[in-house]
């Protein structure tokens with residue numbers, strides 16, 4: 001079976017027909033373009049995620065486009081080495097670090113942060129009504145979706161003194177450098193930005209002034225299973241991942257949630273209700289999650305989906321397609337927010353590495369939708385942009401604009 005370039009516009013805009021065909025014709029398929037084995041059935045992906053002995057996470061953060069020597073030199077200058085910490089850590093130091101992250105992001109703690117998220121949403125949306133009343137278009141992605149998770153994360157982690165636009169730029173640069181297909185010239189620019197990000201994190205982690213009960217304070221006091229302190233580079237690696245995962249992906253989810261809600265007849269008016277908004281977010285996570293794929297590698301020869309794989313085979317788990325597997329979700333193309341098995345999707349992974357930020361991401365997206373629907377009840381997407389610019393990296397996909405105008409009210 002021939003599938004298109006995974007980074008190409010055709011695939012990024014509408015991956016569904018190919019994902020459907022893969023599931024039926026070649027559920028474990030070698031992609032010559034990336035060298036990865038594409039795994040497309042829900043049951044196979046779940047099996048991989050739940051068996052960390054046979055399928056290791058070591059390649060989860062590897063650069064999909066190899067980094068040539070000049071780029072490595074830029075990263076080496078700031079001492080950047082992606083040490084195994086969380087998503088890419090299959091060793092026995094993972095469980096303790098994960099418990100630490102969970103302490104800051106578990107559902108109970110997120111519930112107490114709802115007022116912070118609401119306040120941030122209100123604040124970001126405050127200029128929008130006047131802007132829209134003047135007849136000008138307004139981009140809910142750059143003004144709102146992208147900024148909300150960054151502000152909330154900084155507040156939850158108790159980190160100040162960093163410009164939020166810069167943090168967003170750093171985080172997006174890291175996604176593109178490690179999960180994109182940039183040219184050498186672009187890789188060099190991205191490496192400079194990622195280097196700045198890494199330096200800032202290193203200074204922030206090492207500075208030692210973090211409150212004992214803050215995330216950074218907890219990392220500083222953390223001990224490995226053998227009782228030794230956590231090496232600084234592992235602490236920086238953990239922060240690096242939490243910062244990227246904690247803001248970019250959630251901003252992408254909010255962008256898709258808002259866009260799809262504005263396209264769905266009648267939904268926007270009902271989205272002020274927390275239950276409606278929450279169910280919509282869940283259905284978007286099933287059908288169109290921001291983290292579209294995740295990687296694993298085989299620890300030993302293994303048979304998967306009828307295919308014999310050697311040890312060390314790199315796998316690309318097609319999370320986005322798994323949410324549209326008709327074996328699990330009937331009529332997958334229909335947005336149906338009250339599906340009985342709605343939470344069976346794999347948008348947050350499963351098993352030992354399942355996303356510890358899931359409660360925060362769900363809550364932020366739900367608050368973002370209901371606050372936007374509340375403050376801006378009369379909106380429509382601008383029809384004057386024929387094709388929405390899309391982020392299309394190996395593992396991340398979302399609209400890069402949600403441009404709206406105020407709908408004229410009948411007189």
Ligand code: HEM
Pocket residue numbers: 049086087088089098101105241242245246247249250253289290291294346347348349350351352353354355356357358360361362
């Ligand atoms: C819509 C937003 C998000 C999506 C779709 C998402 C998705 C994912 C996925 C697919 C994984 C890999 C799971 C696996 O290997 O089984 C993951 C891991 C992870 N995510 Fe998220 N994530 C989101 C938001 C967040 C947030 C807000 C945070 C932090 C506050 C976060 C922190 C992490 C961490 C630390 C890991 C690695 C966990 C480990 O290896 O034990 N994520 N996420």
